Amino acid sequence: MATSQEPVIVGFLCNWCSYAGADSAGTGRMVQPTNVRIIRVPCSGRVNPRFILRAFQRGADGVLVSGCHPNDCHYSTGNFFARRRLLLLKRYLEYLGIEPARFETHWVSASEGQKWAEVVRSMAERVKALGPSPKLPSLL
Amino acid sequence: MPKSLALDPKKMKEAEAALRTQAAKLLSEGTVTVFLGHEEGWDGLPVPFFATTPEEAKRLVWNPLVAFNLAKYLLDRLTGEEKVGIVVNGCGSLALDRLLKDRRFPRERLFVVGIPCTGLLDPDKVLALPDEARQAALEGGKAEPGLFLKRCGWCDAPNPVVADVVLGEKVPEEAGPQQYPRVEEIEKMSPAERAAHFKTLYEKCIRCFACRNVCPACSCRECSLDQWEPLWLGKATVPSEQLMYHFIRAFDVAGRCIRCGECERVCSVGVPLMELNDKLMKDITELFGVQRPHVPADVEPLGQWTEGDADLEAAH
Ligand code: SF4
Ligand code: SF4
Numbered sequence: 001m002a003t004s005q006e007p008v009i010v011g012f013l014c015n016w017c018s019y020a021g022a023d024s025a026g027t028g029r030m031v032q033p034t035n036v037r038i039i040r041v042p043c044s045g046r047v048n049p050r051f052i053l054r055a056f057q058r059g060a061d062g063v064l065v066s067g068c069h070p071n072d073c074h075y076s077t078g079n080f081f082a083r084r085r086l087l088l089l090k091r092y093l094e095y096l097g098i099e100p101a102r103f104e105t106h107w108v109s110a111s112e113g114q115k116w117a118e119v120v121r122s123m124a125e126r127v128k129a130l131g132p133s134p135k136l137p138s139l140l
Numbered sequence: 141m142p143k144s145l146a147l148d149p150k151k152m153k154e155a156e157a158a159l160r161t162q163a164a165k166l167l168s169e170g171t172v173t174v175f176l177g178h179e180e181g182w183d184g185l186p187v188p189f190f191a192t193t194p195e196e197a198k199r200l201v202w203n204p205l206v207a208f209n210l211a212k213y214l215l216d217r218l219t220g221e222e223k224v225g226i227v228v229n230g231c232g233s234l235a236l237d238r239l240l241k242d243r244r245f246p247r248e249r250l251f252v253v254g255i256p257c258t259g260l261l262d263p264d265k266v267l268a269l270p271d272e273a274r275q276a277a278l279e280g281g282k283a284e285p286g287l288f289l290k291r292c293g294w295c296d297a298p299n300p301v302v303a304d305v306v307l308g309e310k311v312p313e314e315a316g317p318q319q320y321p322r323v324e325e326i327e328k329m330s331p332a333e334r335a336a337h338f339k340t341l342y343e344k345c346i347r348c349f350a351c352r353n354v355c356p357a358c359s360c361r362e363c364s365l366d367q368w369e370p371l372w373l374g375k376a377t378v379p380s381e382q383l384m385y386h387f388i389r390a391f392d393v394a395g396r397c398i399r400c401g402e403c404e405r406v407c408s409v410g411v412p413l414m415e416l417n418d419k420l421m422k423d424i425t426e427l428f429g430v431q432r433p434h435v436p437a438d439v440e441p442l443g444q445w446t447e448g449d450a451d452l453e454a455a456h
């Protein structure tokens with residue numbers, strides 16, 4: 001995937017907040033880079049760390065997990081569990097030699113189209129600055 | 141290495157006699173229908189043994205080589221009403237407690253015989269010794285620190301944490317913060333060096349799954365790593381799947397690993413699995429303030445959260 005100069009970012013977005021937030025950025029016609037490939041999940045707590053490693057293995061230059069703000073989770077606490085797990089994951093990725101800067105988590109609510117556009121813009125910039133992701137051991 | 145780590149074969153002999161008596165009593169009184177312990181195997185090493193009669197209980201052994209994790213065998217007895225007896229030392233009791241805290245076996249169906257531990261030797265290393273040295277270690281208690289199981293070096297729970305009856309006296313415990321020297325070394329490497337280092341780690345692996353099978357924290361009846369649909373893990377031993385396997389195995393026991401080192405000990409090709417387990421454990425202490433992450437808690441560190449947990453978003 002990472003053959004062109006444009007980085008590919010795989011985004012796991014929760015159905016209730018961030019996906020709707022991205023939608024509102026779209027319907028609000030906000031200008032945003034096109035680097036993020038969105039995968040809708042029920043909750044940020046649904047994101048199994050292995051999804052993230054797989055995304056990198058299959059050529060993602062960056063991975064983004066975005067969910068409801070803490071205390072706003074549709075399932076009350078899913079994002080709190082996710083926050084702990086992903087915090088640990090970030091260090092684990094770094095330890096395994098995978099650049100941790102390529103992995104980010106954000107909280108974007110359904111009404112925050114503006115914030116979503118900003119998240120995409122700034123992350124795309126940061127990932128672009130890192131260059132293409134070094135190829136992880138991969139089948140591809 | 142804890143100071144209490146002074147092999148005491150005499151004490152172990154006494155414990156062995158007491159264990160046989162205790163198991164025979166439990167079996168003859170009908171308190172349990174089967175007793176999990178060890179017996180002597182064909183090469184002199186203890187092997188797991190299921191005693192079902194008082195007569196068979198005489199075959200039970202307790203010596204410096206009883207390294208096997210017996211708790212995992214309970215999963216073979218999940219169905220039925222029978223009560224099961226089991227003998228555990230310190231780390232054995234952590235493994236048992238892991239299964240209990242994961243609600244994998246009902247406590248009411250267990251009778252636990254605990255034996256305070258003065259350290260165990262690595263069976264592979266002992267077998268490789270010349271006869272005299274082996275005898276000196278096993279019978280005279282003269283064992284170099286390097287002969288002990290790795291886990292004895294960081295053990296802070298030599299007394300069983302779960303037991304219905306304890307045979308022998310409590311041994312002194314030294315609880316200090318756990319040390320992770322190897323992880324610290326790896327952390328100092330550059331990212332490229334680390335990637336190369338772990339590549340050699342998982343390239344060795346033949347994916348026999350022994351490390352998963354022995355682990356008391358890996359006890360799901362259906363493991364996602366065995367599934368074909370969805371195929372979480374490809375079956376080919378290619379680099380991507382090797383990395384994925386080790387990534388998943390260690391992360392899925394994060395916060396529940398008891399630091400028994402069995403995964404590393406049973407690996408036939410010498411994959412240093414503790415380098416991954418220990419990293420996660422070290423970070424759990426640093427990030428969430430869990431002081432003894434290897435000791436099973438009512439709620440595991442990743443099964444809870446606080447409002448004050450650090451937030452990654454702030455870091456970008
Ligand atoms: S025991 Fe060793 S070879 Fe077998 S799956 Fe585990 S790491 Fe791989
Ligand atoms: S040390 Fe290995 S075998 Fe023991 S609990 Fe941890 S992961 Fe499982």
